[in-house]
Amino acid sequence: MQKWVMSGLFFVACALALVLIFTLPGKDQVAQENKTQMPEVTLNAEQAEAVIKANCISCHGDQLEGLAGPNLQHIGATLSTEQLYKIISKGKGSMMPGFKDKLQDEEIANVALWLAEKK
Ligand code: HEC
Structure with missing residues (x-):
């Protein structure tokens, strides 16, 4: 039993x-x-530089030294990869455009990773 x-x-x-x-x-x-939905990518510096050349330097300068937009040469010291990802995909203020319709999420994540290393 x-x-x-x-x-x-x-x-x-x-x-x-x-x-x-x-x-x-x-x-x-x-x-x-719980996190921002940043896709996981491994840094591809060449691709990041190409995307930035094509989309960002008109406002941030070709050395990212700042023009209409702020200097991004040491942006990694103040913003994390996820914060960068959010700003680049959604934009910031009225002047910084969001790129989520223009770039692939993976491209944005890659650029965010690249910028996060600029300390
Ligand atoms: C049309 C002009 C313009 C373009 C194109 C542009 N930006 Fe910006 N960006 C700005 C301006 C202006 C600001 C400041 C916004 C504010 O603080 O209100 C800014 C802010 C930022 C910030 C936040 C800086 C900080 O100190 O908080 C990041 C990061 C950034 N841009 C990255 C990029 C990247 C990466 C690209 C290309 C994919 C890009 N931007 C393209 C104008 C631009």
Whole structure:
């Protein structure tokens, strides 16, 4: 009799564990929901420089020394990669345009990574 109770309990515990495994959101999912949805990219400096040349230097200067827009040569010292990603995709104030319709998310993330290293 006791054997039956034990294996019954074991079965219930296993079933519960299975249900939990499939219903609880994975750790990765939770982490992503709490963060800005910046895609994960590995830095490609060449691509970043090309995107910046094509889109940013008209306002930020060809050495990023600043023109109509502020100097970005040490922007990594004040802004994190995620903050940069947000500003570049959504824009800032009335003068800095957002680029999320013009550039791929991955391109923006790559530029953000590149700028974050400018300290
Ligand atoms: C039309 C002109 C213009 C273009 C093009 C432009 N920016 Fe800007 N950007 C600005 C201006 C103006 C500001 C300042 C906005 C403010 O602080 O209100 C700014 C601010 C920024 C900031 C925040 C700086 C800070 O100190 O907070 C970042 C980062 C930035 N731009 C990156 C970029 C990147 C990267 C590109 C190209 C993908 C780009 N910008 C293209 C005009 C421009």
